[in-house]
Amino acid sequence: MSANQRLILAVVLSFVFFVGYTTIFPPEQSKNDLNITAQVQAKQATTTLPDVTLNHDISADEQVEAIDTTKLVVLDSEKFSMTIDTLGRISSKILKDEKYNNNENVHSQMVAQIGTKPLHMRFVDKALNDEALKVPYTTNVTKVSISEGSPAVITMQQKLSNETITKKMRVYADGHYDLHITLSRDARYFLYLGQHVKRKGQMMMAVHGAMVYHGDDLTTIVADEDAESRQNFNDVHLTSSFDQYFASIIYGLTPNTTVTIDRDREGDPIVYIAGSKNFTLNGYIGPKEYKVLESIDPVLTNSIEYGWFTFASAPLFKVLSWLHGFFGNWGWAIIALTLLIRMILFPLTYKGMLSMQKMKEVAPKVKEMQAKHKGDPQRMNAAVMEIYKKEGANPLGGCLPLLLQIPVFYAIYRVLLNSVELQGADWILWVNDLSRMDPYYILPILMGATMFYQQHITPNNFTDPMQEKIFKYLPVIFTFFFITFPSGLVLYWFVNNIFSILQQFIVNKQFAAMKALKAANNTKEEGK
């Protein structure tokens, strides 16, 4: 082994060790993390006030944090509980369904407790704004329960010295609301969309931040920590502040309404909308569940975002969702999807199977060539290919079907990563959440085992002994690699391996049957 090869081996081994170690000993680490974030949060809370002059846009809101967080109205439904505070902002929305619970098994909070809150109004006029932050809203109701078909209707009013603000709100059981704002006198103000909760344990590569869907099917996304200068948009169909699964969305704006994406101190995006004296809008806060969003308003489905690969992932999700309609279970839907992809590739496979029949005649010649060029793999490969071409039989699958698997796999990865529908979706036996890693490591191990077996029954000839070694350990590396992946994805890969093995079996059997038939014919002829 050369020094170079040893280096590569060392890198691979340390990678395997690192992944293995972090999966075997995660609890201590996460505890430390928790302490640190708690400390950071405490620090943030104490340092908020002195920073006020830094950026008036945000500090105005954070000042409020220190003054007032009292509840004004509590709305309660079967699925969620929502609170509006005395400044007429949505201060909290908690999803009651346990499948949305966070890592600490607490009901999920949709509204960020640090940062801007939905429906907060900031007046451009400084004196007016200062007064608006001190005077509480009044309301006709304090506790409302919502049920299917009977939305809650709330009227909130803020009486300032020479301005009266009225917010009329209608909150529906499916999580969306209508809002109508009226001012007694014209004044310039901005309405905030609110920021999403910074959730711990977000999956790799899941996008979170703010988006604006505008113009002719244009989507602008500003990821957290990436916000730069102020950006204005018109003709906005919807704007959303989102993470992996949840979003706060405002839609139903008139085309001439200006929506602004700004940055806060941490570089996270903040979205606000220029309001008017008589202002109407619709909003939604909750999980980005396709069917729910579609039933409220089809435009909302544009808020479901799979990163730069959306163009492939979005249709794939539709197929998966369609299959889910048949089986009623996401696990079986994933298996059906794997089968469907295999069926699309079947014409290729079938052609390959047909050429298998010719292989028998070719086999002895190939063996002869392999023996002849034993020490020179390059020459051997060339010679073998020459025979395949002459005889018109080629047993190999080809690079294209293989490379095609990569985008399909990535698209599925993105779908599984961002589909809130898969949260708490169970399959059979021990698999009770396809969006999270397998707690018993069974699926990844099965995946590795099938991969090993598949390698075992597929012939290969290596030109590089180093490569051969890595190849042998590939199932082990993949097992570790897949341990932290969502179970649904591991399931896809596992089922895919099984189909590959089955296919190989059928080919081998056909081949054996052909052989037997030919042998029988030969003995008959000899008998004559």
Place this chain on the structure above:
Amino acid sequence: MIKKLLLSLLTLYQKFFTLIGYGSCRYYPTCSEYARWQFEENPLHIAFYKSALRILSCNQLFPGGIDYPQKHRFCEKPVEKAEDLTINKIKFWLVPSKNKKISIIKNFRFKG
């Protein structure tokens, strides 16, 4: 510069990523090797185009077998040192084939 980057990417691919589906190419040279020869001997855009075509045709609808890259434009290059002409130093044979085309064929005895 771009050529060097692409060639090192190809090396990386050939060393590791190819392992995921090892030994499935229907051709000699394999698709990645074909691309390597293309990028070494032809202009970038030609090499891209030809390599893409090659990968697209590397499936069971095409026969596969031996398929050498063609030299896009032949120009004579003088050899600087006499020792570069020994059998172990020559990398490619440029072999005239049908239709005035020139195939690029790697010397089996080339020692890099």
